[in-house]
Amino acid sequence: MSSTVPVFLESASTTTTGGWKASAAVIMNERGAVISLTGNEANDLRKIQRAGRQLDNLGINAVSLQGDSWNLEQQWAFAKGFTDTLSKNKITWANHEQQLNLLQKHANWVRELINLPPEAIYPEALAQRVADKLTELAPAAISVRKVVGDELLAEQRMGIHTVGRASVKPPVMLVVDYNPSKDPKAEVDTVLIGKGITFDSGGLSIKSSEGMLAMKCDMGGAATVAGALGYAIEQGLNKRVQLVLCCAENLIDGRAYKLGDIITYKNGTTVEIVNTDAEGRLVLADGLIYAAEVNAKHIIDAATLTGAAQVAVGTEYNALFSVDDDYAQQALASAAANQELLWRLPLQPWHRDNCPSAFADTANSRPQKGGGAGGASNAAGFLLRFAPNEGAGWLHFDIAAAYHGSANGMCAAGATALGFRTIAATLLN
Incomplete structure (x- = not known):
């Protein structure tokens, strides 16, 4: 042989x-x-x-x-x-060599980003790698903006700054504007938002050692939407799409945010912290506020957001949340056409009120392990508070299948890249 x-x-x-x-x-x-x-x-x-x-x-x-x-x-x-x-x-x-080589190229890039050690893929490094790759794919159509460290305070991106301020490596909000028409007034068709927590200790609500081991993968949402945009660009995407990565390390020092703290967001919403390990939704809120500011027609966010989603759908499916039935069905059809397992979980407008606080408009979770019953839906409900237009045109992917801590009968250890094809296809539809 x-x-x-x-x-x-x-x-x-x-x-x-x-x-x-x-x-x-x-x-x-x-x-x-x-x-x-x-x-x-x-x-x-x-x-x-x-x-x-x-x-x-x-x-x-x-x-x-x-x-x-x-x-x-x-x-x-x-x-x-x-x-x-x-x-x-x-x-x-x-x-099908051309199509398969393109798929492999972007899947490998998503997997590489997620699998890199946290010392190599801290917030500024993640932002730079993504900006460089996408600029390389479409240099004439791409512009890049990074808001770093205390610059976030000046722009009132309070969630990203609060979560990331305890690290010596500053938090970053990356905005990549793909505008093939080059018309500065062109409508923003879609804003892609990715959770870019490059390492998650849990903060003061600290994780166990074994629970922390895989937390380099907590920027899987950022890698997935970046890979989706790159793949869509190479397939001829002709709409204006902006990518927003909300990047931070959730660590502990004397500046770390505390249980009982209250964050006041740019749109006036106040959030009481009851669990510093429910940080992904805090950074994504800034991305959703940004999407409202640019009047995006559609918004897609992706995040390794909750362990509850993995309990619900296992490690081979991603979970989908939306209150826009037509857009959700479009995403499910894209997933089916691309052989990616995706399951829609419950989300209703009243889920916004499922993390109550006596001191703020909402808490960031419930003070129970895993956020209590319905934790994935309650997390999506928190995000729905920040989605414009009452959630019309918004999809939330809780990417439960993004990473496996060890090899199994289907996948190697590490990142899977599951979801980037579905999101790219939804962009191109």
Whole structure:
């Protein structure tokens, strides 16, 4: 067998298993690796992804997908499985090379950003990496603005500053304006907002050591929306879209924000802090206020926001929240068309009042573990307070499947990049 392993798709009725169990995701024989298909599309895509994982686990680092039976989604399912954490494995595609190379390029970039250690991807570094990458893709259509450290106070971006002020590495609000028309008065079609907490200790509501270990991934929302914009640009996005990344390290020193503190936002909303580990919604609020200021038609935010979303949908789905049924259905259709698992969870206008405070308009959570029952919906309800137009044209992705602390039968350890295709497709729709 050559150093590059050929991989074939076959119908289950024609596969010779030899000494392998018929249920095996992949069978090795003298031809190479064979994946036996059942004819059920959803099951077969999962089986193909599991086959990719098994080949990676065997120590294989280069494959060639053989034959005309591979379609684009089957090849991408294989690629999601046949991906080591550092994205070193090599795949020769059977067809659709241009589209698959583009997908792989942006998925690997999203995964790289999330997997980098926090010392390498602090707020200013994240903002700079994203600004450089997007400018490289469309230099004539991109402008960049960064609001850093105490400059945030001058612009009343109180959530980002409050969460990030205890770190020696200053918080940042990054605004990337993609304006292909170059008309400064062009309508902003969509504002993308990403939670960019580059490390989350939990603040004074400190996490356990094991709970903190993976918290370099807490900027997964920022990486996901940045990757979505880059992917959409390379697919011919012709609408004005602004990217807002709300970047901070949630750490502890004498300046750290405290339980009982009250933040007054630029729009006048007051928020009592009852849990400093419910910080993502505090920074996203600034992004939503910004989106209202530029009169965006649509707003999409993405965040590794709540453990409650992961409890609800597991680690293979992302969660979607919206009070705009038409826009939510559009996102769900985009997810289905791009084979990304997405599930809509409850959100009603009354969820805005589910974190009450006697001292402010709202608290940032409930003073219970995980925010109590319905924690993911209550967090989305908090954000709904800041979404313009009563939430019309707004989608909130709680990306529960963004990161796996250890490898499993479907994915390598680390970031998955799940969600960037859905958001890009929603932008392009």
